[in-house]
Amino acid sequence: AVSVALFTADLRLRDNPVLHGALRDAPEVVPLFVVDDGVRAAGFRVPNRAAFLADCLADLDAALRERGGRLVVARGDVVAETCRVAAAVGAATVHLAADVSGYAARREERLRVALAADGRRLTVHDGTVTAVPPGAIAPQGKDHFAVFSPYFRRWDAMSLRDVLRAPRTVRVPEVRSARLPTAPGLASGTPSPGLPEGGESAARRRLRAWERGPLDAYADRHDDLAGDATSRLSPYLHFGCVSANELVHRARRHGGAGADAFVRQLAWRDFHHQVLAARPDAAHRDYRDRRSEPWRNTDALAGAVTAWREGRTGFPVVDAAMRQLAHEGWMHNRGRLLVASFLTKTLNVHWRVGARHFLDLLVDGDLANNQLNWQWVAGTGNDTRPNRVLNPLSQARRFDPRGDYVRRWVPELAGIEGRAVHRPWRLDADLDYPDPIVEPW
């Protein structure tokens, strides 16, 4: 007997319920990844994530080869290709991770129907992408939590499934495979120069360095822009190179205030996933509009939006964060908050404009976390203070008190010492740096 493990956002061997389920089912398994035309058509395959994905697939293939197997790659429509491979090897069952976007829900349904028409079965595994499955906890009479604090109380009391070991051997039957994709084969365009390396092996290295180093100080230091004291595990979580379930288990075992604060952030990830699972249209539409200010016409603000994208707004901390995004395909959470507030609350440009730019560049770019965090900041989401505006100057003074973050990312200002770097317009200096695009306040 043979089964198929269809990899999606779970590109790992450790703690992978999909692979585990497939191996329990049958002595031979096809570990399958389909380079899905639907993902490209949705505009979701961009150079940064393509480069990271290529690393992930190469690493997964190498790890499977160490265990006697290999990754099988197909290209095209994910449903048609999975059915073709299942038929070629005579698999009775295909295993898949439950996921939350509208696209993932349609994929699952189409796959179930198409496999059933061939007399095959689809087995869907919860708790692969998130630690607590969406829908596992909900307020009385509702399908999801709209506010984080009560969600977190219930989430924190849940017992999680045990962490699954990586299999020792994986026997793969004879079946045709396309070549492993390269980054240019996945998306055209040039990736950012400072991208992290993708894959489960790189995720394990980062995780070990995180646990040995910054984790204990995370509660106090996570907002320090220059200190870079967060885990940077988000791209690995996005592609499933490490599981949220394992991270929560390990952090709880590690213990302490830093680990507690880290677990709380992982709960935010699950929180947004359960919102999107219940309201997939929130990826594109306002979750609930409680803004007091109307949106301004983006065409009239085209110059300001371009300046924001390019990190030339004249507000150094905003520009530093936008340039970090362009260079690394990643931005510090405090940076994300303040640049999103600047676009949606100061310029009053619609959150979708900013969310699209983020999705074009972020390696961790993810519908649940990106769209819903944008909505949170914009005042159309779950924030209990929808009309709060973050002032870039007070944010800079609090979270980059010495100005190191700005000097690192804005070379035009690198010669200015101390916190004066946050207000270059006050200096009597000839700087090759723009004036603020709105009056500083």
Ligand code: FAD
């Ligand atoms: P850490 O501080 O080490 O946190 C650990 C993990 O907790 C993160 O890897 C992430 O999985 C989760 N997490 C932390 N904060 C949040 C949060 N606010 N919401 C959801 N999960 C969180 N995160 C993404 O993964 N993908 C996105 O596309 C994304 N877009 C964002 C857009 C905006 C406007 C904002 C304000 C936040 C966004 N975030 C997004 C959330 C957060 O900024 C990143 O998860 C975090 O900066 C990743 O860095 P880290 O792994 O070092 O985080």
